[in-house]
Amino acid sequence: MELTIASALSAEGLLGHAAYVLLVLSMLMRTLLWLRLLVIASALLGISYAVFILGDPVSTFWETCLVVVNIGQLLITHWRSLRARFSDDEAHFIARHLPGLTRGEARALIDRGRWVALEDGACLAVEGEPVERLSYVAEGAAEVRVGGRAVSACGAGDFVGEMTVLTGLPATATVVATAQTVVWQVEAPVLRDLTRRRDDLSRELEAAFARNYRDKIVAMNRRAVAGLGG
Numbered sequence: 124m125e126l127t128i129a130s131a132l133s134a135e136g137l138l139g140h141a142a143y144v145l146l147v148l149s150m151l152m153r154t155l156l157w158l159r160l161l162v163i164a165s166a167l168l169g170i171s172y173a174v175f176i177l178g179d180p181v182s183t184f185w186e187t188c189l190v191v192v193n194i195g196q197l198l199i200t201h202w203r204s205l206r207a208r209f210s211d212d213e214a215h216f217i218a219r220h221l222p223g224l225t226r227g228e229a230r231a232l233i234d235r236g237r238w239v240a241l242e243d244g245a246c247l248a249v250e251g252e253p254v255e256r257l258s259y260v261a262e263g264a265a266e267v268r269v270g271g272r273a274v275s276a277c278g279a280g281d282f283v284g285e286m287t288v289l290t291g292l293p294a295t296a297t298v299v300a301t302a303q304t305v306v307w308q309v310e311a312p313v314l315r316d317l318t319r320r321r322d323d324l325s326r327e328l329e330a331a332f333a334r335n336y337r338d339k340i341v342a343m344n345r346r347a348v349a350g351l352g353g
Protein backbone atom coordinates (compact mmCIF):
# COMPACT_ATOMS: atom_id res chain seq x y z
CA MET A 124 0.00 0.00 0.00
CA GLU A 125 1.35 3.45 -0.98
CA LEU A 126 1.74 6.22 1.61
CA THR A 127 -0.50 9.02 0.25
CA ILE A 128 -3.26 11.16 1.82
CA ALA A 129 -5.83 9.22 -0.18
CA SER A 130 -4.50 5.88 1.06
CA ALA A 131 -4.39 7.13 4.66
CA LEU A 132 -8.06 8.14 4.43
CA SER A 133 -9.14 4.94 2.70
CA ALA A 134 -10.97 2.20 4.64
CA GLU A 135 -7.71 0.23 4.85
CA GLY A 136 -5.72 3.25 6.03
CA LEU A 137 -8.31 4.10 8.68
CA LEU A 138 -7.99 0.57 10.06
CA GLY A 139 -4.28 1.18 10.65
CA HIS A 140 -4.98 4.59 12.24
CA ALA A 141 -7.67 3.13 14.49
CA ALA A 142 -5.11 0.68 15.92
CA TYR A 143 -2.83 3.58 16.86
CA VAL A 144 -5.72 5.71 18.20
CA LEU A 145 -6.62 2.87 20.61
CA LEU A 146 -2.97 2.50 21.61
CA VAL A 147 -2.73 6.24 22.39
CA LEU A 148 -6.04 6.09 24.31
CA SER A 149 -4.75 3.14 26.34
CA MET A 150 -1.92 5.37 27.63
CA LEU A 151 -4.55 7.74 29.06
CA MET A 152 -6.25 5.06 31.17
CA ARG A 153 -5.95 5.31 34.94
CA THR A 154 -6.54 1.64 35.64
CA LEU A 155 -4.43 -1.26 34.42
CA LEU A 156 -7.56 -3.21 33.40
CA TRP A 157 -8.67 -0.58 30.88
CA LEU A 158 -5.13 0.00 29.69
CA ARG A 159 -4.73 -3.70 28.92
CA LEU A 160 -8.18 -3.99 27.28
CA LEU A 161 -7.42 -1.09 24.94
CA VAL A 162 -3.95 -2.45 24.11
CA ILE A 163 -5.57 -5.79 23.22
CA ALA A 164 -8.19 -4.06 21.04
CA SER A 165 -5.43 -2.01 19.36
CA ALA A 166 -3.29 -5.09 18.74
CA LEU A 167 -6.28 -7.00 17.25
CA LEU A 168 -6.87 -4.15 14.78
CA GLY A 169 -3.11 -4.09 14.15
CA ILE A 170 -3.15 -7.81 13.35
CA SER A 171 -6.04 -7.35 10.89
CA TYR A 172 -4.14 -4.50 9.24
CA ALA A 173 -0.88 -6.45 9.10
CA VAL A 174 -2.52 -9.64 7.76
CA PHE A 175 -5.16 -8.34 5.33
CA ILE A 176 -3.72 -5.03 4.14
CA LEU A 177 0.05 -5.19 4.49
CA GLY A 178 0.58 -8.95 4.38
CA ASP A 179 3.36 -8.33 6.91
CA PRO A 180 4.24 -11.43 9.03
CA VAL A 181 6.69 -9.55 11.28
CA SER A 182 4.09 -6.99 12.45
CA THR A 183 1.56 -9.81 12.79
CA PHE A 184 3.96 -11.71 15.07
CA TRP A 185 4.68 -8.75 17.38
CA GLU A 186 1.04 -7.63 17.56
CA THR A 187 0.09 -11.23 18.46
CA CYS A 188 2.72 -11.18 21.24
CA LEU A 189 1.05 -8.03 22.63
CA VAL A 190 -2.35 -9.74 22.67
CA VAL A 191 -1.01 -12.92 24.30
CA VAL A 192 0.99 -11.08 27.01
CA ASN A 193 -1.92 -8.78 27.93
CA ILE A 194 -4.52 -11.56 27.98
CA GLY A 195 -2.11 -13.63 30.09
CA GLN A 196 -1.69 -10.76 32.59
CA LEU A 197 -5.48 -10.24 32.78
CA LEU A 198 -5.97 -13.97 33.45
CA ILE A 199 -3.31 -13.94 36.21
CA THR A 200 -5.02 -10.91 37.85
CA HIS A 201 -8.40 -12.64 37.61
CA TRP A 202 -7.02 -15.88 39.04
CA ARG A 203 -5.39 -14.04 41.99
CA SER A 204 -8.71 -12.31 42.71
CA LEU A 205 -10.60 -15.63 42.63
CA ARG A 206 -8.05 -17.24 44.96
CA ALA A 207 -7.94 -14.39 47.50
CA ARG A 208 -9.55 -15.15 50.88
CA PHE A 209 -10.13 -12.68 53.71
CA SER A 210 -10.88 -12.79 57.45
CA ASP A 211 -13.81 -10.68 58.73
CA ASP A 212 -11.42 -7.93 59.91
CA GLU A 213 -9.74 -7.89 56.49
CA ALA A 214 -13.08 -7.79 54.67
CA HIS A 215 -14.17 -4.75 56.76
CA PHE A 216 -10.82 -3.06 56.14
CA ILE A 217 -11.15 -3.49 52.38
CA ALA A 218 -14.84 -2.47 52.25
CA ARG A 219 -14.15 0.68 54.22
CA HIS A 220 -10.77 1.79 52.94
CA LEU A 221 -9.74 -0.06 49.78
CA PRO A 222 -12.89 -0.43 47.66
CA GLY A 223 -11.04 0.41 44.42
CA LEU A 224 -8.55 -2.47 44.63
CA THR A 225 -9.21 -5.86 43.07
CA ARG A 226 -9.42 -8.74 45.57
CA GLY A 227 -5.98 -9.89 44.45
CA GLU A 228 -4.45 -6.42 44.89
CA ALA A 229 -6.04 -6.05 48.35
CA ARG A 230 -4.69 -9.48 49.36
CA ALA A 231 -1.21 -8.56 48.12
CA LEU A 232 -1.25 -5.27 50.09
CA ILE A 233 -2.49 -6.87 53.32
CA ASP A 234 0.18 -9.57 52.97
CA ARG A 235 2.89 -6.89 52.96
CA GLY A 236 1.88 -6.03 56.53
CA ARG A 237 0.86 -8.14 59.54
CA TRP A 238 -1.91 -8.40 62.10
CA VAL A 239 -0.82 -7.64 65.66
CA ALA A 240 -2.65 -7.90 69.02
CA LEU A 241 -1.58 -5.01 71.27
CA GLU A 242 -1.89 -4.79 75.04
CA ASP A 243 -3.49 -1.84 76.80
CA GLY A 244 -0.79 0.88 76.99
CA ALA A 245 1.05 -0.10 73.79
CA CYS A 246 2.37 2.89 71.84
CA LEU A 247 1.40 3.32 68.18
CA ALA A 248 3.06 6.69 67.51
CA VAL A 249 5.23 9.15 69.40
CA GLU A 250 4.67 12.88 68.90
CA GLY A 251 7.62 14.51 67.13
CA GLU A 252 9.17 11.23 65.95
CA PRO A 253 8.66 9.71 62.51
CA VAL A 254 6.13 6.86 62.64
CA GLU A 255 7.77 3.50 61.97
CA ARG A 256 4.61 1.97 60.55
CA LEU A 257 1.04 2.69 59.51
CA SER A 258 -1.59 1.03 61.71
CA TYR A 259 -5.20 0.25 60.90
CA VAL A 260 -7.28 -0.36 64.05
CA ALA A 261 -9.61 -3.33 63.55
CA GLU A 262 -10.68 -3.73 67.19
CA GLY A 263 -10.05 -1.79 70.39
CA ALA A 264 -9.29 1.87 71.07
CA ALA A 265 -6.43 4.31 71.45
CA GLU A 266 -5.94 7.74 73.02
CA VAL A 267 -4.40 10.59 71.02
CA ARG A 268 -2.16 12.86 73.13
CA VAL A 269 -0.54 16.17 72.23
CA GLY A 270 1.94 17.71 74.65
CA GLY A 271 1.04 14.94 77.09
CA ARG A 272 -2.68 15.82 77.11
CA ALA A 273 -5.46 13.66 75.67
CA VAL A 274 -7.00 15.50 72.73
CA SER A 275 -8.83 12.78 70.82
CA ALA A 276 -9.25 9.05 70.32
CA CYS A 277 -9.01 6.44 67.59
CA GLY A 278 -11.24 3.39 67.36
CA ALA A 279 -12.14 0.50 65.08
CA GLY A 280 -11.85 1.52 61.44
CA ASP A 281 -9.32 4.32 62.04
CA PHE A 282 -5.77 4.61 60.80
CA VAL A 283 -2.93 5.71 63.06
CA GLY A 284 0.09 7.31 61.44
CA GLU A 285 -1.64 8.15 58.15
CA MET A 286 -0.76 11.85 58.42
CA THR A 287 3.00 11.36 58.17
CA VAL A 288 3.78 7.77 57.18
CA LEU A 289 4.25 8.59 53.50
CA THR A 290 6.34 11.73 54.05
CA GLY A 291 8.46 10.67 57.03
CA LEU A 292 7.61 13.94 58.83
CA PRO A 293 7.39 13.88 62.65
CA ALA A 294 4.18 12.37 64.06
CA THR A 295 1.59 14.99 65.02
CA ALA A 296 0.60 13.19 68.23
CA THR A 297 1.36 10.32 70.56
CA VAL A 298 -1.12 7.47 70.26
CA VAL A 299 -1.49 4.86 73.01
CA ALA A 300 -3.82 1.83 73.10
CA THR A 301 -6.40 2.13 75.90
CA ALA A 302 -7.69 -1.43 75.60
CA GLN A 303 -6.59 -4.70 74.03
CA THR A 304 -6.36 -3.63 70.41
CA VAL A 305 -6.02 -5.53 67.14
CA VAL A 306 -4.23 -3.66 64.36
CA TRP A 307 -2.97 -4.32 60.89
CA GLN A 308 0.46 -2.71 60.50
CA VAL A 309 2.71 -2.11 57.54
CA GLU A 310 6.26 -0.77 57.88
CA ALA A 311 6.72 2.81 56.61
CA PRO A 312 9.52 1.99 54.10
CA VAL A 313 7.46 -0.86 52.62
CA LEU A 314 4.43 1.41 52.18
CA ARG A 315 6.53 4.23 50.72
CA ASP A 316 8.12 1.86 48.24
CA LEU A 317 4.72 0.41 47.22
CA THR A 318 3.12 3.84 46.72
CA ARG A 319 6.15 5.12 44.78
CA ARG A 320 5.86 2.21 42.35
CA ARG A 321 2.05 1.98 42.17
CA ASP A 322 0.10 5.15 41.31
CA ASP A 323 -3.25 3.39 41.66
CA LEU A 324 -2.41 2.14 45.16
CA SER A 325 -1.11 5.57 46.14
CA ARG A 326 -4.39 7.19 45.01
CA GLU A 327 -6.45 4.54 46.81
CA LEU A 328 -4.58 5.08 50.09
CA GLU A 329 -4.66 8.89 49.82
CA ALA A 330 -8.44 8.68 49.32
CA ALA A 331 -8.77 6.32 52.30
CA PHE A 332 -6.69 8.67 54.48
CA ALA A 333 -8.82 11.66 53.38
CA ARG A 334 -12.05 9.81 54.29
CA ASN A 335 -10.57 8.92 57.67
CA TYR A 336 -9.55 12.57 58.35
CA ARG A 337 -13.17 13.49 57.77
CA ASP A 338 -14.44 10.77 60.12
CA LYS A 339 -11.92 11.79 62.77
CA ILE A 340 -12.91 15.47 62.57
CA VAL A 341 -16.60 14.56 62.83
CA ALA A 342 -15.85 12.38 65.89
CA MET A 343 -13.75 15.17 67.46
CA ASN A 344 -16.52 17.71 66.87
CA ARG A 345 -19.03 15.39 68.55
CA ARG A 346 -16.68 14.92 71.52
CA ALA A 347 -16.16 18.70 71.77
CA VAL A 348 -19.94 19.30 71.78
CA ALA A 349 -20.43 16.55 74.40
CA GLY A 350 -17.63 18.10 76.49
CA LEU A 351 -19.44 21.47 76.33
CA GLY A 352 -22.55 19.77 77.68
CA GLY A 353 -24.34 19.94 74.29
Ligand SMILES: Nc1ncnc2c1ncn2[C@@H]1O[C@@H]2COP(=O)(O)O[C@H]2[C@H]1O
Nearest residue numbers: 248275283284285286287294295296339
Ligand atom coordinates in the same frame (compact mmCIF):
# COMPACT_ATOMS: atom_id res chain seq x y z
N1 LIG B 1 -7.25 14.78 66.37
C1 LIG B 1 -6.94 13.51 66.05
N2 LIG B 1 -7.90 12.57 65.99
C2 LIG B 1 -7.58 11.28 65.67
N3 LIG B 1 -6.35 10.87 65.37
C3 LIG B 1 -5.37 11.79 65.41
C4 LIG B 1 -5.60 13.15 65.74
N4 LIG B 1 -4.44 13.82 65.70
C5 LIG B 1 -3.50 12.91 65.34
N5 LIG B 1 -4.06 11.68 65.17
C6 LIG B 1 -3.40 10.41 64.82
O1 LIG B 1 -2.17 10.36 65.51
C7 LIG B 1 -1.18 10.05 64.56
C8 LIG B 1 0.21 10.45 64.90
O2 LIG B 1 1.01 10.16 63.76
P1 LIG B 1 0.61 10.87 62.40
O3 LIG B 1 0.74 12.34 62.57
O4 LIG B 1 1.33 10.25 61.27
O5 LIG B 1 -0.93 10.52 62.22
C9 LIG B 1 -1.71 10.82 63.33
C10 LIG B 1 -3.12 10.36 63.34
O6 LIG B 1 -3.22 9.03 62.90
